[in-house]
Amino acid sequence: MAEARQEFPVEQQLRKDMQEAQRSRDQLRLDTLRMALGAIHNLEVARTDRKNPEFGKELTEADCYRVLEQEIKKRNQAIELYKQARRDELVVREQREAEILQGYLAGAYMSEAELRALIADLIAQHGKEFKAVMPLAARATRGKADGKAVNQLVREMTQSEESE
Numbered sequence: 718m719a720e721a722r723q724e725f726p727v728e729q730q731l732r733k734d735m736q737e738a739q740r741s742r743d744q745l746r747l748d749t750l751r752m753a754l755g756a757i758h759n760l761e762v763a764r765t766d767r768k769n770p771e772f773g774k775e776l777t778e779a780d781c782y783r784v785l786e787q788e789i790k791k792r793n794q795a796i797e798l799y800k801q802a803r804r805d806e807l808v809v810r811e812q813r814e815a816e817i818l819q820g821y822l823a824g825a826y827m828s829e830a831e832l833r834a835l836i837a838d839l840i841a842q843h844g845k846e847f848k849a850v851m852p853l854a855a856r857a858t859r860g861k862a863d864g865k866a867v868n869q870l871v872r873e874m875t876q877s878e879e880s881e
Contacts (some may be wrong), residue, residue, distance in 0.1 A: 727776040727785075727821055728757060749814045756784045779860050782825050786860075789818050827862045829870075836867075836874050837870075847875045 731754050738747040747760075761776045763769050792815035801809040827835070836854055843849045850870050858867050 722776065725781050725824075729755065730758075730821065733873050736798060736852055740763060743763060745810065745813055746817055749817045753785060753788055753818060756788055757781050760784055782860055785818055785822055789822070792818070814866050825861065827858065829866075831865065832858065832862055833874070836870055843845060845875050847872060 731750050735750040735754070738744075738820060757776075757780075760780060764771050764774055764776065766772060776856060792811045796808055796811045796815070796881060799805075835857060836850070837855050837858070839850050843853060851868065854867050854871050855864065858864075
């Protein structure tokens with residue numbers, strides 16, 4: 718039988734918060750945290766399947782954060798669909814779930830000042846053209862910052878640099 722792997726700090730925090738939610742009888746929080754832990758576990762199990770392209774790779778903490786990002790993205794997509802269908806009660810529920818999960822990514826993400834410094838450095842090295850800087854910025858910040866935020870900052874900084 719395979720030996721159990723060491724849990725990552727984010728997983729330990731999810732489990733601890735899940736117990737707190739059970740004690741406080743916060744069902745939505747409890748369900749959200751269970752779903753997040755289940756998604757991490759599903760990724761780990763999927764890597765034992767020989768057909769999976771990531772077969773045999775060890776789970777990393779970055780993978781855990783990537784799973785949380787994917788779950789938040791699912792919530793945001795669902796929010797848009799529920800808004801179109803005028804299902805306000807489901808919009809509120811999905812927004813709350815996304816907020817709960819966002820709290821776990823906040824510690825892993827770069828601050829806006831760090832992002833601006835990184836992007837300014839890339840602009841200095843590779844020029845002011847968006848098409849040249851954006852792929853490099855996306856690669857450098859993968860798993861460390863929200864892609865939309867990076868895109869907006871790169872656009873803003875390359876346009877402001879061009880206008881000078």
